[in-house]
Amino acid sequence: xxxxxxxxxxxxxxxxxxxxxxxxxxxxxxxxxxxxxxxxxxxxxxxxxxxxxxxxxxxxxxxxxxxxxxxxxxxxxxxxxxxxxxxxxxxxxxxxxxxxxxxxxxxxxxxxxxxxxxxxxxxxxxxxxxxxxxxxxxxxxxxxxxxxxxxxxxxxxxxxxxxxxxxxxxxxxxxxxxxxxxxxxxxxxxxxxxxxxxxxxxxxxxxxxxxxxxxxxxxxxxx
Amino acid sequence: xxxxxxxxxxxxxxxxxxxxxxxxxxxxxxxxxxxxxxxxxxxxxxxxxxxxxxxxxxxxxxxxxxxxxxxxxxxxxxxxxxxxxxxxxxxxxxxxxxxxxxxxxxxxxxxxxxxxxxxxxxxxxxxxxxxxxxxxxxxxxxxxxxxxxxxxxxxxxxxxxxxxxxxxxxxxxxxxxxxxxxxxxxxxxxxxxxxxxxxxxxxxxxxxxxxxxxxxxxxxxxxxxxxxxxxxxxxxxx
Numbered sequence: 346x347x348x349x350x351x352x353x354x355x356x357x358x359x360x361x362x363x364x365x366x367x368x369x370x371x372x373x374x375x376x377x378x379x380x381x382x383x384x385x386x387x388x389x390x391x392x393x394x395x396x397x398x399x400x401x402x403x404x405x406x407x408x409x410x411x412x413x414x415x416x417x418x419x420x421x422x423x424x425x426x427x428x429x430x431x432x433x434x435x436x437x438x439x440x441x442x443x444x445x446x447x448x449x450x451x452x453x454x455x456x457x458x459x460x461x462x463x464x465x466x467x468x469x470x471x472x473x474x475x476x477x478x479x480x481x482x483x484x485x486x487x488x489x490x491x492x493x494x495x496x497x498x499x500x501x502x503x504x505x506x507x508x509x510x511x512x513x514x515x516x517x518x519x520x521x522x523x524x525x526x527x528x529x530x531x532x533x534x535x536x537x538x539x540x541x542x543x544x545x546x547x548x549x550x551x552x553x554x555x556x557x558x559x560x561x562x563x564x565x566x567x568x
Numbered sequence: 569x570x571x572x573x574x575x576x577x578x579x580x581x582x583x584x585x586x587x588x589x590x591x592x593x594x595x596x597x598x599x600x601x602x603x604x605x606x607x608x609x610x611x612x613x614x615x616x617x618x619x620x621x622x623x624x625x626x627x628x629x630x631x632x633x634x635x636x637x638x639x640x641x642x643x644x645x646x647x648x649x650x651x652x653x654x655x656x657x658x659x660x661x662x663x664x665x666x667x668x669x670x671x672x673x674x675x676x677x678x679x680x681x682x683x684x685x686x687x688x689x690x691x692x693x694x695x696x697x698x699x700x701x702x703x704x705x706x707x708x709x710x711x712x713x714x715x716x717x718x719x720x721x722x723x724x725x726x727x728x729x730x731x732x733x734x735x736x737x738x739x740x741x742x743x744x745x746x747x748x749x750x751x752x753x754x755x756x757x758x759x760x761x762x763x764x765x766x767x768x769x770x771x772x773x774x775x776x777x778x779x780x781x782x783x784x785x786x787x788x789x790x791x792x793x794x795x796x797x798x799x800x801x802x803x804x805x806x
Contacts (some may be wrong), residue, residue, distance in 0.1 A: 348678065348679050351675055351678035351679060352675075355667070355671075355675050358667065358671070359664060359666055359667065362666050362667075417664055417666060418664075420664075420665055421660050421661050421662065421663060421664070421704075422661065422662045423662060423663055425628055425656075425660075425662050426662030426663060426676065426719065427679065428628065429626060429627070429628070429651055429654065429662070430651065430652070430679035430680055431651045431652030431679075431680065568628065568629050568630060
């Protein structure tokens with residue numbers, strides 16, 4: 346078993362046992378959609394407004410998860426135990442990022458149907474295949490950035506604040522591209538074409554942030 | 569691939585080691601040489617810099633001045649080469665409280681590329697086989713400390729760094745772990761001057777500087793290389 350698979354297994358096992366991140370993220374998402382449902386005083390939203398509601402909600406839910414990513418590692422010095430091992434520390438980053446992307450996907454299995462139910466009209470069903478592509482690319486970007494920022498903040502006292510302060514601006518390109526790509530899918534007249542340009546922006550962001558993270562993560566964990 | 573350092577190379581060589589936390593000096597002017605197979609006792613009151621010294625040697629903290637060589641490798645540049653050869657027992661267990669003892673040790677075994685059977689051996693050696701599947705948060709502090717000792721020596725390290733190793737252990741448990749640590753090059757911090765009796769080399773620290781403690785440990789710097797008999801001769805207070 347490689348260090349990456351050992352660390353990934355540890356991440357998933359800890360989340361399964363403690364259930365600290367995924368339930369909180371899912372509950373937050375559904376609750377926020379309920380709030381929007383009543384707050385907007387509309388039975389259905391579409392287009393840019395629907396895309397904005399969806400992505401802002403998922404982004405804030407992701408920030409909740411990012412805040413929890415290194416919590417179990419910071420208890421009892423467990424992270425230092427990992428840092429003492431003769432491994433490439435980017436394996437730790439990769440394991441966390443993969444686990445975080447998996448958490449986001451699980452949350453969306455709950456949150457997106459809730460979004461459809463509470464805020465979209467019955468004609469929105471055809472948007473699902475396109476939406477899955479946008480969700481997949483955006484989740485990768487959110488997971489890569491969230492893990493990087495969470496790793497940076499893990500040794501600070503104001504971890505929760507720092508993750509949001511750094512993470513939200515860094516994730517602006519993801520939100521812009523994901524919302525733009527989603528807008529035509531959620532049009533009132535029925536799903537339009539998936540805008541390839543914004544998918545390319547998401548893919549490019551994932552690539553760039555992934556390379557940056559691999560270059561700097563080891564350095565972030567130094568004292 | 570670089571050849572491993574000769575076994576004649578000292579386990580630890582420090583020359584003017586400095587470490588700061590912001591403006592506060594945690595260690596300054598620490599110099600010593602520890603031969604392989606020897607035991608170094610680092611003694612001093614709270615805040616003397618003992619734990620900081622161990623964390624520098626464990627590669628968890630970077631030195632800010634002087635030179636540090638551990639197992640023949642310069643730190644921090646060669647840290648990645650020696651990490652797998654060091655065992656570090658700190659104030660914290662460095663284990664996941666929501667994983668069981670076996671899961672914790674298996675994780676470290678995989679990271680250190682140690683055979684699975686070694687985990688069972690270590691659980692048996694520290695007397696935790698019966699509770700191996702229980703999560704650590706259900707353990708007493710002494711049991712967690714025993715598990716932490718098992719983690720420390722799981723990969724059979726050349727150098728063991730022990731930060732007050734008998735803290736949280738009752739005498740029986742201390743006896744259980746002693747055989748696991750014996751025969752290895754050891755650095756051990758303690759408040760207890762009696763621990764100097766077990767060491768070939770003694771370093772006294774006060775406020776980060778080498779310092780004689782109660783007239784007993786007048787071996788603040790290079791004298792630390794002296795074997796025990798010589799040290800006793802040098803130290804008229806004894």
